[in-house]
Amino acid sequence: MASCAALGLTAALALTGCSDSDSGVSADGTVTITLAGPNQWNSESGTFGKPWEELIARFEKAEPKIKVKTNVLPLADFSKTLGTQLSAGTAPELVFYQVPHEPYMVHTLDDELAEPNPYVKGNKKWLDLFDPKYYGPDKGSNAEGKKELLPFNVVSTGIYYNEGAFAKAGVKAPVKTFDDLLSACGKLKSAGYDPLAMDGSEAGMGWTIKTISNMLLDKYYDKLNVFTSDGSKGTNSFVTDKARYRAILTGDLDATKTPEVRESVKLLKQVYDQCATKNWSGIAPTSSSVVNVRDFSSGKAAMAWGTPFGYGALADVKGRVASMPFPTITKDTTPLSTDAPARFGAEAGGTSYMIPSTVKGAKYDAALKFLQWMSVPGNTQEWIDATGALPALKGAEAPEATKSMAQGVWSEKMRIGGQPDAPKGVTVVSLYDGYLLGSKSLDETLQNLQDSWRKLAQEQVQAHGWGDESWAQD
Template identity: 50%
Template sequence: MTSRTPRRTRTPSVALLAALPALAVATGGCGLLGTDKKADTGEAGQGKVTITLAGPNQWNTSGSSFGPAWEALVDAFEKREPGIEVRTQVLPLDGFTQTITSQLAAGTAPELVFNQPPHKAHEVHALDEELQKPNPYVPGNQRWIDVFRKEYFGPDVSKALSKESGKLEYIPFNLVAIGLFYNKDAFTKAGIQQAPATWEDFRAACAKLKAAGYDPVALDKGALAAGWTWESITTQLTDKYYDQWNYFDVTGKPGKAPSVTEKSLSKAIKEGTLTAAKTPEVAESLKLYKEFFDNGTPNWSGVADGGATVGYRDFVTGKAAMSWGTDFAVEALKTDAKFAIGTMPFPTITKATTPVSTDAPARYGASVGGTSYMVPSTVKGEKYAATIKFLQFMSSPAIKPWLDATGGLPAIEGVEPSSETAGLLEGEWGKIYRVHGLPGGPEGSPFREVFDGFLLGKRSLQEELPDLQKWWDRGVEAGIKKNNWGDEDWAR
């Protein structure tokens, strides 16, 4: 069952391929396999240890460089460690997964590889022991693991662990998060003093933006807005069911999980505790869902997918004032948009909007599904030592200029996010929701196929509800089969 919806299953952006296994890369792909300018200089200088980092370009369309900010960061490391040279190998977006998976299996991977491609645990170094040692680039640090924001990365964070070994096998350079970008100039022109915090604020802002000549929200035919909006609404309105639906822990055993899991939702649907027709929050969610889309680009179903920023062209040209996006979109936005940008959480739906609300705050949470790298198990000796040093440097305050330039969200303590992306971690929005977003259809089914007819006004609410239940029932049965839950009493 595709409960986690589009953030995890559909997108051309790399960051969203991770935990999404997601959150996102700037628009566009990169070119041919390439390396940065250092690769053209021949062998490393005498006495130097050369290590190579290989992964996709998440920030621009270059096929040879991650960008000036990255190169400046590497230069800073090399000045700190003159005996080490770091080379960057840019892998094509449409082939990096196969390349890295094949190299790891063959034992030919370079010293650092992007962590998202499928691999076996024995093909990479587990870093748990290294993380218990001090990070020399963080003054006063006693254990490297302590520099990370513990809610996102560490031995107690299930999504940070290898599913096969239960170990920590990569280091996150940043976090990935979603939220709404907005045009500060458009807000000022429309007389909006501050970003809307509640749904009522959002309604009022949309009316002012329309009066000022803007489409309030940029939308396109991609799956991102459909999934993120549905999740952001349903996680709020169903928060009241946290205890009632929380049947299983994160391992799938009876117990409680910090966030109600897909398995728990499947049980609720299977047993009829959660139904599209009788659970009032479902119909209310659909109404607000359509209202959001009705405030978007009028012909959104015919607008090309904008990548990591929904309705990218309409947003950067100033036609629309708000847009869904991820922190990985910032570098492109700062280049293409001719106005100051800000970020904000999705609005909180309060009792002032609907009586089924409990005033539960809008939450989504960040993830380590951004830029993360691991060390192949074939890396030994001085190259391994040099690689660990680079990873330690990348989890120190020295990365702040790079994060600011790219809009990256810090995975470590003591580093503040850039002004453009601070809103993606603001308040409760930066915390993970308590109830998993309500599902769309079975895994692999296009999420928009479930809702487009309703969002476009071609199907009524009364028609959508039973149709949605059919999607859920199919998704639950598919999930039971895929996850081998069939022997459990609830699944029979």
């Protein structure tokens, strides 16, 4: 029998059953695309879970000539895998956005977003379907001002709590102030619960100290806010990383001298002493979505830090699960407070995908159709309800259990960004665990913080080429 190369395309497909490998169209006209990314929803290695499989099935029913395969990649190395594929030009049709890449490696979607979404009658611009708070003319673009990712939901975090445990302990939710939190922890202990599930992960400690310190450092917003988002002199809606590194190197932010830094570390210790799982440092993290998910999901702990993606792992919790923001630190807790409310931020990017620039023809059209179909609230609401995902679309309803993570001031971006993280090779946990466990004094911890912050700032100055600016000259 003649090969497909030796026959005309139509004859080859009809007579030999061959597929057109260049176009990606099979003999019966079906196009198969693959979506590759990390599993944010459960601990399984081969599936994103039943809600995702049902979502794909609904799309394939709507588009019977398109088949969508999923390639579930380990959280630990998905970035390296997809980054390598993008560089080599071998990436599949849809790739998770948190991957190192150059702009030329992926398609930009600006032109398509300016056109109607074919799945929405009367729509004039696809972009208009999104909540502009998360994805719009001034949201969701890359460093070049182009849109290369398409968000399926919004990423944020908050405190999950067990309504049954709260009811048994007589704790009213949401817990609004830091003092109320410590009081609630005492009641929960008396009722037989570990108040706040903690483990040795970066997430639990990092989210706690950033939230606390962002509130206490809020008074320095005007002083530190000296660069625009593009790095030029000016102001921004939040203090940029560049501005924070400048503050460290000029002494405007000094862990050993800024009283709010000292107070933040002391309050962090209060949380760990009065609320956290006692042996937290010896518990290995098992989830990137819920801190110490084992103790919270078993009902042993009454609260846990988590993201919307972790909701699917909480089906077995003994008692209904709800969420709330971290409470606000008021002047009743410390005179250093300005009563600045707790913030964390909610933004598009949680589950977002891109189309590699090597994807062409029928496969590109199929990948684009999937992204367009995912932009219709009616198509994704079942998936949102089942997974706890926070929608980025207008008209979609946030699930009751997770909606607080994208509401009110809590959903606004941190104005200061909290205390800086750590330089390369140093974990956030190692900056604080000595003090929390009693092996280091507060002064030793603050000096170590200051040394680490200066090293981090110097690394970033070198990485971004800021060395010629006067503030960066040590």
